[in-house]
Structure formats: C-alpha cells, structure tokens
Amino acid sequence: MRDGKTEGGGPVRFAALVPAEVVAGHARVVAGERATARTGAPFHRLVLADATGSELTARRFDVGEEAAPPVGCVVRVTGVVELYRDRRSLKLTVCVVAPEVPAAAFRPRVPAARAATPAEFDALVAGIADPGLRGLVEACLVGEERDRFALMPAAVRHHGAAVGGLLAHTVRVARIALALTEIVGAGVDRDVVLAAALLHDLGKLDELVSEPGAGVTPAGTLVGHVGLGLLRVAAAAERVSGLTPERRQAVLHAVLAAHGRVEHGAPVVPATVEALIVHLADLAEATLAAAQEATERAEPGAGWTPYLPRFGTRLRVPGR
Numbered sequence: 001m002r003d004g005k006t007e008g009g010g011p012v013r014f015a016a017l018v019p020a021e022v023v024a025g026h027a028r029v030v031a032g033e034r035a036t037a038r039t040g041a042p043f044h045r046l047v048l049a050d051a052t053g054s055e056l057t058a059r060r061f062d063v064g065e066e067a068a069p070p071v072g073c074v075v076r077v078t079g080v081v082e083l084y085r086d087r088r089s090l091k092l093t094v095c096v097v098a099p100e101v102p103a104a105a106f107r108p109r110v111p112a113a114r115a116a117t118p119a120e121f122d123a124l125v126a127g128i129a130d131p132g133l134r135g136l137v138e139a140c141l142v143g144e145e146r147d148r149f150a151l152m153p154a155a156v157r158h159h160g161a162a163v164g165g166l167l168a169h170t171v172r173v174a175r176i177a178l179a180l181t182e183i184v185g186a187g188v189d190r191d192v193v194l195a196a197a198l199l200h201d202l203g204k205l206d207e208l209v210s211e212p213g214a215g216v217t218p219a220g221t222l223v224g225h226v227g228l229g230l231l232r233v234a235a236a237a238e239r240v241s242g243l244t245p246e247r248r249q250a251v252l253h254a255v256l257a258a259h260g261r262v263e264h265g266a267p268v269v270p271a272t273v274e275a276l277i278v279h280l281a282d283l284a285e286a287t288l289a290a291a292q293e294a295t296e297r298a299e300p301g302a303g304w305t306p307y308l309p310r311f312g313t314r315l316r317v318p319g320r
Contacts, residue, residue, distance in 0.1 A: 011105065012077065014054040016300055017088060021081045026098055028106035029075055030055055030157070030213050032068040037061070044068045044095065048077070049213070053108025053162055054297055058090035072214050074101040087306065088299060108162040108212055111296070114289065115164055116171035118150050124174050124198060132243030133195040136251065139236040140202055148205060153212040159290045161212050166204055169285060173197050177281035184273065192247055192274045196254030200278055203229025226265060229255055254278045291315055 012025035031047040046058040046068065058079065069075050079092035109115070128134040141149050154160025154169040174197040181193050206228040207220030219228060233255055237248050254275040259266035260283065270276040287310075294305045295317045303320040307313065 011051040012048075013052070014048075014050045014056045015052070015297075017056070017081045018300060019081050019083050019088065022079075023081060023090060024078045026074055026076055026101050026106075028103065028213075029069050029071050029073050032071060034063070034068045044092075046092075046095070048075070048090070049106065049108060051106050051108075053212075056088060056090055057084070058092050058095070059084075060092035060095050069095060069097050072103065072211060074098050074103055074106055076101075103211075110160075110162045110164045110168045114168050114172070114292065116168040118146070118167070120171050121150075121167060121198070124171065124194065128191050128194050130191040130247065132240060133191045133247055133251065135240040136233070136237055136243055136248075137195050137198050139240050140199055140232060145205065148210065149202075152204060152210055153208060154201065154204060156208065156213060156215055159286060159293055163212060165212070166201060169289070170198060170201060172285045172289070173200065173278070173281045176284050177277050180277045180281060184277065187273065188277065189247070189250065189274055192250045192254065193277050196251045196258075196274065196278045197281060199229065199233055199251065200255050200258040200282060201225060201229065202232050202255075203227065205232070224265065226256060226259065226267060250274060258282050 010025050012023055012027050017023065027048040027050055029046060030049045033045050035043055035045045037043055041061065042063055042065075044060040044063050044066075046060070047055055048058050049055045058077070060079075074097070075095050076098040077090070077092055078094035079090045081088055082091050083089075125134060125137050128137065150167050151163055152166040153162055154165035160166065160169050174194060177193050177197040178190070181188050181190050203225035207216060207223075207225035209215050209217060230252060233252060237243055237252075250272060253268065253272060254270070256267050257270040257275040258279055260279040261269060266279075270279050290310060294308055295315055298305045298317045298320075301320070303317055304314040305317065308315060
C-alpha cells in the first residue's frame, strides 16, 4: 500500500491520492446517477467516500445499460486519479457492488477532536438546576432513544454526517450557549438556554435515517426536524411534574427559533434572549465545524481549500 493506493481490495484512502495514481480497493457510494456525456454516451457520475468519510467524485464510462450503484452500498473500484476542473477525481474502469464487505467499516465517524460522549451530555444535563427542566431533557431521551441519539448523524451530507454527529453537535452547541450566557450575564435564564440547546435538534431522531448518508425519512420530508422536535419535546413535557408553564413555553420557543430566520427553516424568529443565544450557538458550531471539515478535506499539500460558497472565499489550511 502506498499513500492512497490499496492493494488486495482493502479500503481506499483518499487523503493522500495524487494525480495519475492508480487506485484499487473499496469505497462507499455517497451519491450516484446515470448521466449522458456530450457525445451522447451514458456514464456514471458518483461521489465516493472512504472509511474516514473523505469524499471524492468519480466517473465511469462505457457503462452500457448498467444502472449506477445504489447509494450506501460498498463498491470495489479500480481507476486512476485525474484532475477534473482543477480538482482530483477518479476515472474508473471497474466499479462493482461488493456485498461481502460490511458497510459498517465505511461508516464515517466524527473526528476525535470534535467527538463527544454520552457522559459529556449527561454532565450538561446535570448542570440544569431547575428540576422540571432537567426532568424534561431526561424524559426526551430515555432507554433506546438515548442510545440512538448517541449514534445518529446530524446531517445527510458534509457537516455532521457521521456516526455520533448529532451528539457531538449538540454538546458543542450547549457549551457555546453556556459561554454566551455567561458573557451576556444578568437577566438570562441559564437553565432555559441549556435545556433548549440540548434539545434543539431532537427532531433529527425522526428526520434522518440512522445510517450516515442514507437520506431523510418520509416524516423528515413532510414535517422536518424542527416540527418533529417540537412534537417530541411537547409530548415529554406532559409527563414531567414541576415544569412551570413559563419555562416550558420558553424552551419550546427556543427549539422552534433555533434556525433564526424563517427563510432558514425557523417557523418563528427568536423573540427572547435565550432563544437568540441558542440560535447563535447553533450557527457558530455549524459554521466552525464546516470550516474545520473543509480544511481537513483539502487537496494533499494544498495551503488553501477550493472556493467555498458558504464562506464566500477559500480557507487557509492550518499548518500549511
């Protein structure tokens, strides 16, 4: 094995691949479609991921009537690395489904530097002084649901689309929200902020398929995670004694307003300082994590990422 080239059919590693390098091994299909070239010939346009979650576009020509491999499956590939529109891609000669390879080996996981543990989540819950609000968070994640929450992705693609992505995002949002609460100081209901931060993405348990990259559920398409989360929190609140109507309403509002603006998917905009803090913490975590992921996936040896529409610029790769 040299750099990204894997002999004997093992997992391909994309990070170190260089142009003209021959590649042979296994990868997971993140996206795929049958397309038509300018010549009229059909080809497969794919996005593949390695076992670390790094992605690379790939094309395979001379496919005849063959359908593109299904999203989520593991494929055995042979091809060569080429530059396509100034970015690395794979030109494949072989791409066949490999059912003998366990998909679990290719589930992307949150990098250790950004990962979180259930114990860290529990410590944040324990930091809620109000018994009613603490009971609300605990009631929302009981037994099997708590286990699912720890393993769920936070998105279908890119930021948080990994095993443990939802837990990592939630813990980081809660910590940012607590820091903002301390900065703002007097007048902020710390318990409402913390409870809402821990619950703001609860609806993703129902919105996303648990397998990273596998897509959105019918409920996720029809209702979305904000509405689904509101339903979960509201139902749990009915089972919690000692939760005041005012704090219940404050948490529900912050969950609904977490996206900040209607055009960004928020049914309502933040109308309390607590809701605004949760929104800003969510935005900050998502933006910073996206920047980290972009720099981690930069081309080998590159000092800068490609132009990123989200940031309106290229980002400098740390240490290069």
